[in-house]
Amino acid sequence: MGDFNQAVILDSIRRSEEGLSRVELAASAGLAAQTVSNICRRLLDNGLIVEAGKETSGPGKPRTILRLNPRGMYAVGLHIDPSRTSYALLDAVGTVIFSQEEATDLVGRPADAVAAMGATVRRIIAESGVDEQRIAGVGVATPGPLDAAHGTVVDPPHMTGWTRVPLRDILQESTGLPVVIEKDVTAGAVAELWAGGADSTADFVYVYVGTGIGAGLVLNDEVVRGSSGNVGEIGHIIADPDGPTCDCGRRGCVKVTCMPETIVAHAREVGALPAVDPLSPKPLAEDLEALAHAAAAGNPAAAEVLAQSARRMAGVVSVLTNLLDVERVVFGGPFWPALAASYLAQIPPVLSQLSVTTCVHSVEVVGTIVSSGEEAFGAACLVMEKTFNPTAAQLLLGAKP
Template sequence: MGDFNQAVILDSIRRSGEGLSRVELAGSAGLAAQTVSNICRRLLDAGLIMEAGKETSGPGKPRTILRLNPKGIFAVGVHIDPAVTSFALVDAVGTVLESLERPTDLASAAGDAVAVMGRDIRDIIDRSGVDRLRLAGVGVATPGPIDAASGTVVDPPHMPGWLRVPLRSILEEATGLPVVMDKDVTAAAVAELWTASTASPPSMVYLYIGTGIGAGLVIGDEVVRGASGNVGEIGHLIADPDGPECDCGRRGCVKVTCMPETLVAEARELGVLPAPDPGNPASLHRDLEALAAAAENGDAAAAGVLARSARRMAGVVSALASLLDVDRVVFGGPFWPPLSATYLAQVPEIVRQLSVTNTVHALDIAGTRLFPGEEAVGAACLVMEKTFSPNAARLLLDAKD
């Protein structure tokens, strides 16, 4: 209970922005004034929060405002994509102190590639000059599926040879730090929740558009991970019953109608994009940006590719939002920026027409708060979530107890 109450106080201070007084914390957390005072003293002594001046409101002596100490705790985030692996060392309020980006090594044995990531983590920590005693750990966002219990990457698409890679244990041994591992879609949902204000809706689906497409889920202001940590595998939801055949045997799955590589392939067939040069293959991201630019410049075929994709994705969004009864849908991920203009212009209205709950509550559809290239910051938020956020599981006794 003490750990949970401390997390409640930390989370309240973190979300407040301008800070809160002990009186305000007691009111918002529903805790006794003495309990709040004791917790705040421990947090001040630990350097996790700091006093930030006085505030006068009405009669009585001024109240001391408490804020999160940016330098009280740090975390390293690692985002592994089949194309690029990015690293970021951040402070308690998400300021990036050091960062690094490397092509993902798919040629070496997976265990060796992960060990090199461990060396990169040590290097950015050394460059930052951060006190290692204030490093809460390393957060890793990786393509699924994963075995969350053992910290293992099972067999992610587009990453041949990564079969049951004990990623967490390799990185813990290489860095000497605790490692929190999660799917990239879940890490993105955590980051969105972490950067949210108290006024933000508490239930959300996060549509992650990377090399693959998945969904992160937040219900009641808590991230839902599923029984095995693999919530959000939506690749075989049907987005277009008349679409192309999928390797699962059905037609029109997300995997063959909405993925970035699918859109680029369709654009090539229509002559919107040139055939790839085998001697100098363009990246998928550049191809998608070129498709979006062609649509913006009036190319009807390019606009048609993106519009069809938006209609298909709107059907998926509608099904997820109706099934889960959320009040917010957020798009994000490395490949979101080139699609954002078309999706935000077309998806909300289509979803409104398909929604079965629009007479009960509105559904907010938006793009992510994170800027492109900040996926590693989202991975670091996994550590911050574990450190700061109250979780009802903290209140449960172990079965042996």
């Protein structure tokens, strides 16, 4: 209960841009004034919060405003995508102090590649000048499926040979820090919840568009992870009944109709993009950006490729929103920027038509508020979430941290 109450206080302070007094904290959290005072004293002693001046509102003694101490805690984020690996170092208020990215090593042994990632984390910490004692841990976002109990990535698509790779153990050994591992879609949902502040919607679906496509889920302000931590596998939802055959035996699954690589392949088939140059193939991200530029410049074939993709994705999203009754759909991920203009223009009206709750509430469709290229921000937020966000699990006797 003490851990839960502390998390409630920290989360309340974090969500308030102007800070809160002890009196306001007691009122918002529903805790006794003495309990709030004791918790705040511990947080002040540990350097997680600071007193930030006094405020007078009516008669009585001025109230001392409490805010998060940006230098009170740090977290490192590591985002692994089949195409690129990115890193970020965050302070306690979510400011990115350092970030970098590099091509993901899929040629060497996976264990060696992960150990090299750990060495990069160590170098980033050393060069930042941050007090290592203030670093709460390393958050890792990776394609699924995961074996969360053992901290291993099982057999992610597009990452041949990465079978049962013990990510958590290797990184803990190479960095000397606690490591939290989640699927990339879950990390994206956590980042959206974390960055949204007090105005964030309590219920939303986060659609991650990377080399693969998945969905994260937030209900009642809490990230849903599923029984094994593998929530959000939407690759076999049917997006087009007349589409290509999937390896599952059905036709038109997300896996064969909506992935960035299938969008680019379709664009080549209809002449919206040139054929692949075998001597100088372009990265997938560049091809997708070229397709978006062509559509924006008035190329009808390019525009139709993206429109078809948007219609298919709208059908997929409608399955999720009708099942879960959420108020918002958030798109994000490394390849989202190239698709944003087309998707944001064309998905909302189709989703409204397919939604069963239209007469009760609308479903907002937006792009992520996390900057493109900062997917590692979400990974670092996994560490922050464990510290700041109160969850029901903290109230269970014998619950593991």
